[in-house]
Amino acid sequence: MTGRLRRLKQLLAGGWSRTALALPFLALVMIVALDLTSKSEVTVEPALTSAPALAAVVCRRTWYPLLVGGVTVVCAFGMAAYNGVLTESVHTASVLAVVLVTVIGWISAVLRMRQERALADARLVAEIAQRVLLRSIPDRVGSVRAAVHYAAAAAHARIGGDLYEVVNTRHGVRAVVGDVRGKGLGAVETAAAVLGAFREAAHQEQALDRVAGWLADSLDRSLRENGHDRLGEEFVTLVMIGVRPDGIAEIVNCGHPAPVLLRGGEPVRLLEPLSPVPPLGVLPPESVRPPVRCTAFLPGDRVLLYTDGVIEARDGRGRFYPLLDRLPGCARTGGPGEVLDRVHEDVVRHVGRQLGDDAAMLLLQYEPVVVPEQLPRPNGHVPQRG
Structure with a gap:
């Protein structure tokens, strides 16, 4: 249609x-x-x-x-x-x-x-800058299907202060969604620094909380090199999720809106952090060790990561967009990409005009890949590795 x-x-x-x-x-x-x-x-x-x-x-x-x-x-x-x-x-x-x-x-x-x-x-x-900074996400990354939707608030802009990335590492699939304070070229520079650090740290660090520390150190160094005088006022909120090969999802949240879990016919659930942690850039890098929340994923589970441009979108009466109420209807059918398209269209209908803030959404659907050697043979036996 x-x-x-x-x-x-x-x-x-x-x-x-x-x-x-x-x-x-x-x-x-x-x-x-x-x-x-x-x-x-x-x-x-x-x-x-x-x-x-x-x-x-x-x-x-x-x-x-x-x-x-x-x-x-x-x-x-x-x-x-x-x-x-x-x-x-x-x-x-x-x-x-x-x-x-x-x-x-x-x-x-x-x-x-x-x-x-x-x-x-x-x-x-x-x-071109978007392709370098915010690369396209493939439909499948390791054990998950993925889709992203990004809308910049500035007219005719393709990039802004929101960031996202999904990588497949030896530790599992790891993803990040973040929001840089402010707008303009400075926000884009900060987002580039954080994304570059994540793409490296996600492969090198086994613990997800240490990845957050790596990002905090990279952010602090980038702000100092770019001559930011008010270092304490420049920060980045972000949430990272790592889906291990055994299906356990690890979540680290640094002052960012909590991800939303969609599981079958169950009510949607916020994956709140174990304890509140300030955004990156508020604490010294050596003090950034956020707690890791672990959740066992089932095949078909979906988790939505988003920025505050989605939940803080207001209609003409000043009412925020009710994501938890509207998400189940948008996610009834279709793949991750179709779900995000419906959510974005619903947000725009709620606001009634162009969004006033950058809005990024990343949807991951857990679908573990079955190795052919593990499939049962017609006689019911599973072949063993020699």
Whole structure:
């Protein structure tokens, strides 16, 4: 249904574009017809300036205002000849006004084209930066199926202060979702430092709490190297989850919203930390050793990691988005990617406008891979390794 609506919108947009191109010429026809049928001695020739003005608005091509302006000048001379005012000042003023509006429209089209090219280049740079910083997540990572949805608050932006990553290590699948305080380039730099440290520490450290300490040390070093004076006010909230090969999920939370566990027909459950821990950047790096919460996963279990841009999204009455109430309905059917799409659409409907904060969601579904050698043979025996 969504694909059909998208195609319908594209068709309507294309039809409106073609109709808009005809508006200046329709205006010319109406003005000329009005002048020919009018019995008044007052000429409507000055109204012809509306045609090149419309041309500058409805079309982004630089040649279109010149074309409409040329046709308008021809119409002006025709109307003046019909009315017998070729030598009068009203005709001269009308032609000069048409030429002036045409030139202004052409200049506006040229400037708009330059701005659009600059914006396209900026979007390309942002897309490249996103691919480097926030890499795409494969559908399957080790023993889990994964999907991510990220929406930046800034218009036309692809990246912001939220971060996410999923890696497959010898210790199991490990994922992180975080939120950098602030926005802009500084937040992106901090997110890059934290993500780079996670991608390295997740493979090197066996204990998940030591990974958090590694990230805290990397964050502190990055803030000092970038010349942040208020080190105590720069922080990152994040939650990490590691799914071990035996199906035990380890969760470390540093001041971040708790993940949500979805298990079959059971009510959704928040995986709260064992004890509250401040965000990274508040404590000295050597003091960051958050407790590790362990939860046994069953096949089909889903866990949602998200940033506060989701749960703090407000509607027109100031009410927060009720994630725990709406998530079961969004997660009834479909894979992780479809679930996140429905949640995002539901958040946007709740807010009624563009989100005011970056919002990232990561959904992991535990589906352990069955090794072929462990499958039972027809006689019921399991082959043994030699």
